[in-house]
Amino acid sequence: MKLTMHRIADGCEEVIIRYREMTPRIEAIAAMVQGTEQKLMGQAEREKVLFSPEEILYLESVDGVTWAYLPDKVCRLGEGLGELAALYADRGFFRCSKSMALNIQKIERLKSEPGCRIRATMENGEQVMISRKYAGQLRQILKGGAENDEE
Amino acid sequence: MTKSKFVKGFKKYFSVEIAIEYKACLYFYAIVFFYCVCRALQGNFQASVLHMCEIILTTYLMGYLQVYLLQNFDEAETLGKREVLYILICTTIYTGASYLFGWFGRSLIPTLVFFGFIGFAYWCVYLINKIKRNIDTENLNDMLDKYKKAGNFMRVVSDVAETRTEKAGTEAEKAGAEAGTGADKTGAEAEEAGMEADKAGAEAGMEEDKVGTEADKAGTEVGKAGAEAGTEANKAGTEADKAGTEAGKAGAEAGTEANKAGTEAMKRRGEGSNEQ
Numbered sequence: 300m301k302l303t304m305h306r307i308a309d310g311c312e313e314v315i316i317r318y319r320e321m322t323p324r325i326e327a328i329a330a331m332v333q334g335t336e337q338k339l340m341g342q343a344e345r346e347k348v349l350f351s352p353e354e355i356l357y358l359e360s361v362d363g364v365t366w367a368y369l370p371d372k373v374c375r376l377g378e379g380l381g382e383l384a385a386l387y388a389d390r391g392f393f394r395c396s397k398s399m400a401l402n403i404q405k406i407e408r409l410k411s412e413p414g415c416r417i418r419a420t421m422e423n424g425e426q427v428m429i430s431r432k433y434a435g436q437l438r439q440i441l442k443g444g445a446e447n448d449e450e
Numbered sequence: 451m452t453k454s455k456f457v458k459g460f461k462k463y464f465s466v467e468i469a470i471e472y473k474a475c476l477y478f479y480a481i482v483f484f485y486c487v488c489r490a491l492q493g494n495f496q497a498s499v500l501h502m503c504e505i506i507l508t509t510y511l512m513g514y515l516q517v518y519l520l521q522n523f524d525e526a527e528t529l530g531k532r533e534v535l536y537i538l539i540c541t542t543i544y545t546g547a548s549y550l551f552g553w554f555g556r557s558l559i560p561t562l563v564f565f566g567f568i569g570f571a572y573w574c575v576y577l578i579n580k581i582k583r584n585i586d587t588e589n590l591n592d593m594l595d596k597y598k599k600a601g602n603f604m605r606v607v608s609d610v611a612e613t614r615t616e617k618a619g620t621e622a623e624k625a626g627a628e629a630g631t632g633a634d635k636t637g638a639e640a641e642e643a644g645m646e647a648d649k650a651g652a653e654a655g656m657e658e659d660k661v662g663t664e665a666d667k668a669g670t671e672v673g674k675a676g677a678e679a680g681t682e683a684n685k686a687g688t689e690a691d692k693a694g695t696e697a698g699k700a701g702a703e704a705g706t707e708a709n710k711a712g713t714e715a716m717k718r719r720g721e722g723s724n725e726q
Contacts (some may be wrong), residue, residue: 391597409594411586413525415578431465441593 359421
C-alpha cells in the first residue's frame, strides 16, 4: 500500500483513503482514524489501557464494577454497564442480562437452547447464556440487521 | 407491588402456562389418537366424553409436573439417564391413569402397548424439539451473519457517502476558488477604475472647492454689505419708532387739550342757556 503524506501550513488536517475494495486492513485504518475520539480507558492490572469499543467482546458488571473483556485482557472501567450498553447500542452492544452486555459483532455463533434461551459463543470461546427475556430482544435486533441486508 | 412488577410476573406466569397448554394439547392429541385406534380395533366407533375430559385433565397435570418438577425433560438438549428416568416416570403415570380410568377397558395388552406408545411419543417430542431448535440455531446464525454483513456494509456506505461529500466539497471549493479569483480580478479592475474615478473626482472637487471658496468670499462680502444695510435700516427704523412715539405723545397731549377745551366750551354753553 502506497503512503503519501503532505505537510500543510494551515487548515484542517484530514486523512483521505483511496481504496478499490474495502478490506479488513482498510477498515481497521478507517476505524483507527474515526475512532480516535471513541476510545475507552480501562485499568488492566497495573497498567492503563486505551482501546476502542469495537475491541470489546462483552461487558460485565460485578459488584457494581464494570469489566470489559478484550480478546487478550480484562479491563476495569469507570463507566456503568447500563450507560455503556446504551451508548454503544448502535455499534452492536446488546444487554443480554442484568449484569452483562455483549458485542454482537464479536459473537462467533449462536445456539437455540431449550426454554427459548440462546447460547452465544464469543470469539474467544467464552459461552454466554441469554435468557428468554433478552433472547427475544436479540432476535429482534438480528432480524433488523437481516432486513437491512435484504433491502 | 408496582404495576410493572405485576405485569412482568403475569407475563412470566402466562408464558409458562402457554408452554403447559402446548404440551397438554400435544399429548392429548397423541393419547386420543391411540384411544381412537384402540377403540376402532375393538370394533367400537364411539368415544366417551368422560374419557376425553379425563385425558385432557391428566395431560394438563402432567404438563405442570414436567415443567415445574421434571425440568421440562422433553425439551432437553440431550437424552441422558435423568431424562430417560423422567420419561419412564411420566409414561408410568399415564399408563396408571389409563388403567385407573379404564380408557382401554383395563385390558392388559392395550395398556402395555399404551405404555410403549407414550414412551415413543416422548422420544418423538424430544426429537421434534431438537430438530426445531436446530432449525432455529441455523436461522439465528444466518441472521447473525446478515447482521454482521449489514453492519460492515453500513460502515462502507457511510465511508463512501463521506468520501463523496468530501469530493463534492473539494469540487465546490475549487469552483469557489476559481469564481473567487475571477471576482478578485473583476474587483481589482473595478478598484482601478474606482481609483481613477476618485482621482478625477478629487480634481473636480478641488476645482469646485476653488470656485466655492471664491463664491464664499463674494457671499461673505454680500452678507457683510447686507448686514450693514440691515443695521442702518434697523437704526432708521428705531429712530422712526422714536419719532412716531413722540408724535403719538404730542397727538395724545393735543387730544387731551382739545378734550379739555371741549369740556370747558360745553360748560360755558350750559351756563349760557341757564342764564337765558
